[in-house]
Amino acid sequence: MRRFAALYERLDRSTGTGDKRRALVDYFRQAPAADAAWAAWLLSGGKVGGARARIASGGELRAWAAAESGLPDWLVEDCYHQVGDLAETLALLFDDPAPAQLAPDAGLAQWIETRLAPLANADEAPRRALVVGAWRSLRFGERLVFNKLLTGALRVGVSQGLVQQALAAFSGVEIALLAQRMLGTWTPDAAFFEALVSPEPQPGDGQLPYPFFLASPLEASPESLGDVRQWWLEWKWDGIRLQVLRRADGVVLWSRGEERMDGRFPEIEAAAAALPAGCVLDGELLAWRPGAAEPLPFSVLQTRIQRRRPGPKTLADAPVRVLAYDLLEEDGQDLRALPLAQRRARLAALLEGCDTDRLALSPRLAADDWTSASSLRDQARALGVEGLMLKAAQSPYRHGRKRGDWWKWKVDPLNVDAVLLYAQSGHGRRSTLFTDYTFGLWDGGALVPVAKAYSGLDDASILRLDRWIRAHTRERFGPVRAVEPVQVFELGFEGVNRSARHKTGVAVRFPRILRWREDKSAAEADAVDRLRALAR
Structure with a gap:
C-alpha cells in the first residue's frame, strides 16, 4: 500500500503528462505483478469488487467518521461539501497514528484481495471494523488511498491511455496490442499482468476486439x-x-x-x-x-x-x-x-x-x-x-x-430557453462553487424540471452565477439550493426522446449550456410542448 500511496502522491503533484508517465513506469518496474495489475485496473477506471460489490456506502462512511472522530454529523457533512472529495475529507478527519500503532505494510493486492474484497456486501459490523481500523493505523497518504479504494474515485489525472503508454515503455510491447488486451472484462492478478506485458502471442488474443479508432x-x-x-x-x-x-x-x-x-x-x-x-x-x-x-x-x-x-x-x-x-x-x-x-x-x-x-x-x-x-x-x-x-x-x-x-x-444542436431552478456544488476544484444546474420549462403555468447541465459556462460566468445563487436562494435541500426562477439560459442538446420515466414525458440527450440569456425574462422561456413536438 505504501508504494501505491507514494505513486498516487507523485501523480497528484505532477502537472505534466511526461512526469506522470515516468512515475507510472517507475512504479511498474518496482511493483510485484499482482500489485501492478491492480494499479493498472484502478488507474484505468476499475473499482474494487466491480460495480455490484459494496464495501461501504458514502452515507455509512460519513456516519462512521462522525462517530469515531466525535464530530457532529452536520459538521462532517459541511466538511465534505467544502472539500468536495469524500475520500480526502475522511482522511483529514483523523490524525496520523503513533509509530507503535502503524499497520504493518502490505501490498496493494493483499489489501484488496484479503481484506477489502472478502467483506464486500457483508454485515455492517465487520465492514466498519476494517474501515475504522485502517483509519486509525494508516498515515495520511495511505489513508487517503485507502479511502479512494472505498469510494472508487481516484481522480488523479491519469487516463487509461496514459497507463498503456507507461506499460508500453516499461515492457516494450506495442501500445496497440496492450490496448487490445486491456479491452473487456479482465481479472487484475499477477497472471493477467504477466500475460499483458508479454511480447509473445496469448491464447485469448483472438477473442479480443481491436482498439477503436475515434473521430x-x-x-x-x-x-x-x-x-x-x-x-x-x-x-x-x-x-x-x-x-x-x-x-x-x-x-x-x-x-x-x-x-x-x-x-x-x-x-x-x-x-x-x-x-x-x-x-x-x-x-x-x-x-x-x-x-x-x-x-x-x-x-x-x-x-x-x-x-x-x-x-x-x-x-x-x-x-x-x-x-x-x-x-x-x-x-x-x-x-x-x-x-x-x-x-x-x-x-x-x-x-x-x-x-x-x-x-x-x-x-x-x-x-x-x-x-x-x-x-x-x-x-x-x-x-x-x-x-x-x-x-x-x-x-x-x-x-x-x-x-x-x-x-x-x-448537426447544430437543438435548443430551448430554460429557467434555472436548482443548483448544487461541484466536485474537485469546483467543490466550493455551484456548478451543477437544474433547468425547467413552462407546463400549464408552472415551471417543471426538464434537464440538468454541468458544462458550457466559462470560469468568469460560473463565478458570477455562483454569487447570484448564494444571494437568491429560496430553499435548501441538503447540498441543493432552490433559487429564484428568473435566470434564463439557452440549452443545447442532441435529441429528444419520449420517456415514461420523466413526468414531462420526454428526455433530452446530452444537454449543455449554450449561453446565459440575460436579455430574456423567465416568462419568455420555452414550454415543455416544444420539447414534446421534437420528440421522436
Missing part, C-alpha cells in the same frame, strides 16, 4: 480540410459502435464500451456466421425495421442493451441491424495499416450476398464540394442521424482519438 469533433470550417474528394463522407449513425469478430468457432460482438454483447443480438450473430472466418468488421448497431428507409430512435435500441437473452416479443418490437463501415481483418490478416479506400473496397466485396436487413454496408455519400456536403448535413436530423463523418480516404485505422484523419461533423 474528433470538427470545429473549424470544413473547407480547411482541402478537397472534399479526398474525404470519405458517411452518415454519423446514432447507435452503438460495434466490432463483429468472425472466428472459426463462432461470432463475437464487442461494443465500444468494452463489453461483449454475445447473445443479446442473435440475429446479428446469425447474419455474421455467413462471413468467412478470420474477419473483423467495425460498424454501427442500430434499431431498424426490415425494409425501412431510416433507423428507429436510439431509445428503441436501449430496450435491448441489457437483455442478455431477448425473447420473441423483444426481437419483434426492436429489430436491429449493423451498418458496417470498416474492415479491420480479413483471412486473419490485420488490415489496419491499409488506406481506408482499400479497406472499404474489400469490405464491400466481403458483404456481397449477406442478409442486408441484418448486416449491410454503410453507404458512401457523394459531394462535389463542401457546399453540397453541407446540404447533406442539413438533411441529417430528418433522417434520424447525427450529421456526417469525414474520413480521409488514405487514412489507416488508428487507435484512440488521433486528430486529423477522422472527423465528426454533427
Whole structure:
C-alpha cells in the first residue's frame, strides 16, 4: 500500500503528462505483478469488487467518521461539501497514528484481495471494523488511498491511455496490442499482468476486439480540410459502435464500451456466421425495421442493451441491424495499416450476398464540394442521424482519438430557453462553487424540471452565477439550493426522446449550456410542448 500511496502522491503533484508517465513506469518496474495489475485496473477506471460489490456506502462512511472522530454529523457533512472529495475529507478527519500503532505494510493486492474484497456486501459490523481500523493505523497518504479504494474515485489525472503508454515503455510491447488486451472484462492478478506485458502471442488474443479508432469533433470550417474528394463522407449513425469478430468457432460482438454483447443480438450473430472466418468488421448497431428507409430512435435500441437473452416479443418490437463501415481483418490478416479506400473496397466485396436487413454496408455519400456536403448535413436530423463523418480516404485505422484523419461533423444542436431552478456544488476544484444546474420549462403555468447541465459556462460566468445563487436562494435541500426562477439560459442538446420515466414525458440527450440569456425574462422561456413536438 505504501508504494501505491507514494505513486498516487507523485501523480497528484505532477502537472505534466511526461512526469506522470515516468512515475507510472517507475512504479511498474518496482511493483510485484499482482500489485501492478491492480494499479493498472484502478488507474484505468476499475473499482474494487466491480460495480455490484459494496464495501461501504458514502452515507455509512460519513456516519462512521462522525462517530469515531466525535464530530457532529452536520459538521462532517459541511466538511465534505467544502472539500468536495469524500475520500480526502475522511482522511483529514483523523490524525496520523503513533509509530507503535502503524499497520504493518502490505501490498496493494493483499489489501484488496484479503481484506477489502472478502467483506464486500457483508454485515455492517465487520465492514466498519476494517474501515475504522485502517483509519486509525494508516498515515495520511495511505489513508487517503485507502479511502479512494472505498469510494472508487481516484481522480488523479491519469487516463487509461496514459497507463498503456507507461506499460508500453516499461515492457516494450506495442501500445496497440496492450490496448487490445486491456479491452473487456479482465481479472487484475499477477497472471493477467504477466500475460499483458508479454511480447509473445496469448491464447485469448483472438477473442479480443481491436482498439477503436475515434473521430474528433470538427470545429473549424470544413473547407480547411482541402478537397472534399479526398474525404470519405458517411452518415454519423446514432447507435452503438460495434466490432463483429468472425472466428472459426463462432461470432463475437464487442461494443465500444468494452463489453461483449454475445447473445443479446442473435440475429446479428446469425447474419455474421455467413462471413468467412478470420474477419473483423467495425460498424454501427442500430434499431431498424426490415425494409425501412431510416433507423428507429436510439431509445428503441436501449430496450435491448441489457437483455442478455431477448425473447420473441423483444426481437419483434426492436429489430436491429449493423451498418458496417470498416474492415479491420480479413483471412486473419490485420488490415489496419491499409488506406481506408482499400479497406472499404474489400469490405464491400466481403458483404456481397449477406442478409442486408441484418448486416449491410454503410453507404458512401457523394459531394462535389463542401457546399453540397453541407446540404447533406442539413438533411441529417430528418433522417434520424447525427450529421456526417469525414474520413480521409488514405487514412489507416488508428487507435484512440488521433486528430486529423477522422472527423465528426454533427448537426447544430437543438435548443430551448430554460429557467434555472436548482443548483448544487461541484466536485474537485469546483467543490466550493455551484456548478451543477437544474433547468425547467413552462407546463400549464408552472415551471417543471426538464434537464440538468454541468458544462458550457466559462470560469468568469460560473463565478458570477455562483454569487447570484448564494444571494437568491429560496430553499435548501441538503447540498441543493432552490433559487429564484428568473435566470434564463439557452440549452443545447442532441435529441429528444419520449420517456415514461420523466413526468414531462420526454428526455433530452446530452444537454449543455449554450449561453446565459440575460436579455430574456423567465416568462419568455420555452414550454415543455416544444420539447414534446421534437420528440421522436
